[in-house]
Amino acid sequence: MVSNWVVYKVMLRICKQSARALLASLVLASITLSAQASDRDISWLTFSxxxxxxxxxxxxxxxxxxxxxxxxxxxxxxxxxxxxxxxxxxxxxxxxxxxxxxxxxxxxxxxxxxxxxxxxxxxxxxxxxxxxxxxxxxxxxxxxxxxxxxxxxxxxxxxxxxxxxxxxxxxxxxxxxxxxxxxxxxxxxxxxxNVPIDIQLNYLFELNPGLKHVALLYNKNHKQVVKTEVLPFRQAMEEQGIRVIDVTVNSREEARAQLSKGLPEAVKSLGSLDPTLKHSLMWMTSSTAIFSNLDMVSELSNGIPIVSTNPNAVREGRQSAAVAIGIDRRxxxxxxxxxxxxxxxxxxxxxxLEVGVVTPPDIALNFLVARELGLKVPFTFLEGADFVYGYKGELVRSFGQNL
The missing domain is CATH 3.40.50.2300 (Response regulator)
Known part of the structure; x- marks a missing residue:
């Protein structure tokens, strides 16, 4: 006959095992909820x-x-x-x-x-x-x-x-x-x-009337960028007889590794087609995977002007696009x-209400970068520019107001 003490010890062991299992489940649930909360966290949204x-x-x-x-x-x-x-x-x-x-x-x-x-x-x-x-x-x-x-x-x-x-x-x-x-x-x-492509092209050909070759930088898995920027731009370039060389990345996580390989290859191709590089430029889309690696793009551009669709790509110093033709988020x-x-x-x-498009587009210029590249910026660009960085790379105009 089993004693009450033995039964008690067996029941106690079962209770402890159940408690441990319950605790593990609660911890796992807590971790899952914390991860979900972290993914959706909005504490990054801070104010001026x-x-x-x-x-x-x-x-x-x-x-x-x-x-x-x-x-x-x-x-x-x-x-x-x-x-x-x-x-x-x-x-x-x-x-x-x-x-x-x-x-x-x-x-x-x-x-x-x-x-x-x-x-x-x-x-x-x-x-x-x-x-x-x-x-x-x-x-x-x-x-x-x-x-x-x-x-x-x-x-x-x-x-x-x-x-x-x-x-x-x-x-x-x-x-x-x-x-x-x-x-x-x-x-x-x-x-x-997005600035309508015909307006962007008017500015682009004023900047470089002899344009013949473009390196097009984008995230090929960013569907909206591909549909609204890449495809219209490529079609417009091809209609003008301009050669487009794709420089693509798969994601933000893979971007630096892929740019470190793709950009030198594109620069080499442009150099063989256009030894002086006077008829070439890099067109940088608003893909975050590209934009967030502007430092690398600048370093590997090898004297080829970078023109962006995002005004925020023109910034202080040398790690900057020379020109941007786009719409500032603000x-x-x-x-x-x-x-x-x-x-x-x-x-x-x-x-x-018709589609709200900021017109004319926001123009951003970096004269330090432009001068070092030998890029001549039309006076009309300066006249209408919203953001201008001077010959030392410092901000001298913001939202159309001289500082």
């Missing part, structure tokens, strides 16, 4: 000193993917408007854009609060946000980035709340809107980060903020 004077931001203590931004001064008359801002990933561009959005709303004294949520490319999370937005009392939805814009075009077209898109690739080329001159005809007002966000105000304050139908 000027915005801190007018706005208060607070992370949701239960959900690190949510950031609430409220006005410090609520004395303004009128209704408080609630705006949902959807971002799909961590991005410095979204930080710039959100700061500009707040500046515009403050300048216009339009009483609003913003809830910014990072969905971390999770379509299910995004669709649930859209589904719940109206009953949670939001008045307008703001998307930042091409992925968030694609989400609303796919799942929220003709939805109950107005939408404004910002920091996204060309909605016309992507087939989201039929024409630059017409609105979407839906609840979505769109903007674009100016795009400013235009999108104006669209949001027209909808909320003036009652404009979002579907009637």
């Amino acid at each position: 000193e000027i915005n801190h004077k007018h706005w208060r931001s607070s992370l949701d203590i239960m959900d690190s993917s949510k950031l609430l931004v409220t006005p410090n001064d609520r004395s303004s008359r009128g209704e408080l408007h609630k705006i949902l801002v959807i971002v799909a990933k961590k991005s410095g561009s979204y930080k710039l854009a959100m700061n500009r959005l707040l500046e515009v709303f403050q300048q216009e004294k339009f009483l609003s609060e913003f809830e910014v949520i990072n969905i971390n490319r999770d379509e299910t999370v995004g669709r649930q946000l859209l589904s719940d937005a109206q009953k949670r009392g939001f008045d307008l939805i703001f998307t930042m980035g091409s992925e968030s814009a694609a989400l609303v075009h796919r799942f929220y077209r003709n939805g109950p709340l107005p939408v404004v898109t910002a920091i996204n690739k060309d909605p016309v080329t992507l087939g989201q809107v039929s024409s630059y001159k017409e609105g979407s005809g839906t609840n979505i007002a769109t903007t674009s980060l 100016n795009n966000a400013h235009l999108a903020a104006v669209y949001a105000l027209r909808i909320l304050r003036d009652g404009v139908d979002p579907g009637s």
Whole structure:
């Protein structure tokens, strides 16, 4: 006969094993939730000193993917408007854009609060946000980035709340809107980060009238960049009889290794075709995988001018593009903020607003780099440039204002 003591010890052992298993499960669940929270964390979204004077931001203590931004001064008359801002990933561009959005709303004294949520490319999370937005009392939805814009075009077209898109690739080329001159005809007002290719080419041929060869730098797996920048540019070059040499990367993680191999090969090819390199340039798309490695691109360009579609590629010092012809993220966000105000304050139908494109495009110049390359910058470029770095590589003009 088994004694009570033996039974007790067996039961105690079973309880300990169960407790350890339960603890392990809880730890695993905690790690999983922490990883998910980390992926969607939005604490990277910080604000400028000027915005801190007018706005208060607070992370949701239960959900690190949510950031609430409220006005410090609520004395303004009128209704408080609630705006949902959807971002799909961590991005410095979204930080710039959100700061500009707040500046515009403050300048216009339009009483609003913003809830910014990072969905971390999770379509299910995004669709649930859209589904719940109206009953949670939001008045307008703001998307930042091409992925968030694609989400609303796919799942929220003709939805109950107005939408404004910002920091996204060309909605016309992507087939989201039929024409630059017409609105979407839906609840979505769109903007674009892309300069129409014919306008870019006018600037490009003014910069280098004898252009014959171009090295085209891009991430071949960035579908939006390929569709809105790479394919239109290549087609336009081929129509002009200009040879295009692709320099591609697969991802941001592989970019440096692939650029270290691909760029010297492209430079060698250009050198054999154009020994003086006077009829050649590098066209750098807005692919983050390329843009984030501008230092390497500059070092390996071997005297070939770099022209970018992103004004932020022109920066202080020598590790810079010589020229950029594009749209600054902050100016795009400013235009999108104006669209949001027209909808909320003036009652404009979002579907009637034509695609918001900043015109003329933002021109950025680095005269230190241009001089060292022997690149002659047309006076018309300087005349209309928004951002200029001088002969010592220092910033001398910002947003069209001389410093």
